[in-house]
Amino acid sequence: MKTIGYAAQNATSLLSPHAFERRALRNHDVAIEVLYCGVCHSDLHQARNDWGFSTYPIVPGHEIVGRVIDVGPGVRRFKLGDTVAVGCMVDSCQHCDQCHDGEEQYCREGMTQTYGSPDRLTGEITHGGFSKHIVVREEFVMSVPEGLELSRAAPLLCAGITTYSPLRTWGVGPGSRVGVIGLGGLGHMAVKLAVAMGASVTVIGRTEAKAADALKLNADHFLVSTDEAAMVKANSSFDLLIDTIPVRHDVTPYMPLLDVDGTLVIVGQIGPIDEQPTLPLLFGRRRVAGSLIGGIAQTQELLHFCASKNVLPDCEMIRMDQINEAFERMERADVRYRFVIDMSSLPTAPGTAA
Template sequence: MTHATGYAALSAESPMAPFTFERRALRADDVRLDIRYCGVCHFDLHQARDDWHNSVCPCVPGHEIIGTVTEVGPDVTRFQIGDLAAIGCMVDSCMACPECVRGPEQYCVKRSTPTYNGKDRMDGSPTYGGYSDHIVAREQFVLKLPEGLDPERAAPLLCAGITTWSPLRHWKVGPGSRVAVAGLGGLGHMGVKLAVGLGAEVTVVTTSPAKSADALALGAH
């Protein structure tokens, strides 16, 4: 096990505060990242404040994680020490049910293991997220950071990015498509950039007139 430091909500009413805890020792197919950047998602606030009545405190949020690989288990094949890598909202699943075999582990029939506010599948210990100095996850749930992608700006792709990219790809958005983005917030601005990048004609619908200039600057038509 390793000592970790981070920030946690010790209760739903308390502010985030420094917190020390233990990360598990690496298993054969685990990767350790020393965390360089972690996005701040509104989901983190919901969990820290127990808005959905399922939080377990102390809660260390953070699921938009970019870091450097500093240790790998003996069975790891896709990562080497020094690689830039990323972790999103899951760190494990059963890897055997039809959904896991097909690919979308988020639909694991035995439930995927969330990056935080969950329980490790093997030992039942709580999972703690990216508001910390390092993290350990199963290799299959760690992503390589493409060369040329600025790690400082990449973290939100692990949640806001995939949340908007997935429907755009599902509906085969491309040249000739017309896309409306409702709201220009954390997800909305990502949706605009991605849809524009795919060649669509993009309209932003917002109740905040002051955001019009930002929408146009991001490429909205």
């Protein structure tokens, strides 16, 4: 299938129109017209090769909402016209223990990411949702429940599941005390989801700058991490801390905030953090953990949860040709809180499908 997207040709180039071929449908493939695609901070990192493993040309985008336009002969779960979603992965081995347990993101043979990964059969590099169309294995396509506003649902496929998964893993519910460190794309979703689960939620930031925003998101409290007296007063007052800070940082100041058996879960930074002394870990049986997105079943669960609770990210809609400006604004943290591309703004190139 001929299609068009926006791609980075190298680590320093702007994203620009890029015509390419999607694979012919395999037996269990679903072809999707992309309607909306969220813009994740990892899209910026991968376009610029900040993590050192990008392959060019790269078409980013792994927060995808679309419409089924064709299916392979073996597909049973979807039909033409269905509204569907695709997240951060499009394949896995499907036979290891993690895949059998619905944790495909931890596949023993490695998941196939939505873009920038070799296809398991051909070795061709996958391309993401900054494009008119995408072809995905049926098992990695999710249904969009009625009631979800399509133009705002896309960021649930990464920002949503990245924060929902640790909240579920650590059993957050009524009576839970949750702290959210940082209030950006991930942080604001962590707040909304934890509130919807019935938890008492505190946002933790370095200054008061986002205190009003936190309360508008229905957080119960705002804690300034540079206020030594306030931090001491908050010692042992959280069961779970969701750390959404996307750069190298020191987690040491946050550890005393955890109660006995409390956990700080890192979901923002991919790379090093500063050296962590063991004293606050030992004196409180506290933990530092990490969490990577969620499995397909849990992501589908998230979509139904958000539809039932009316939980949606705060989004700013952009055209496809505004993506480079959006990347620049993301670097300045100038977005509240997630960009979403209206893919109808991407013109169909000559010779491509409509």
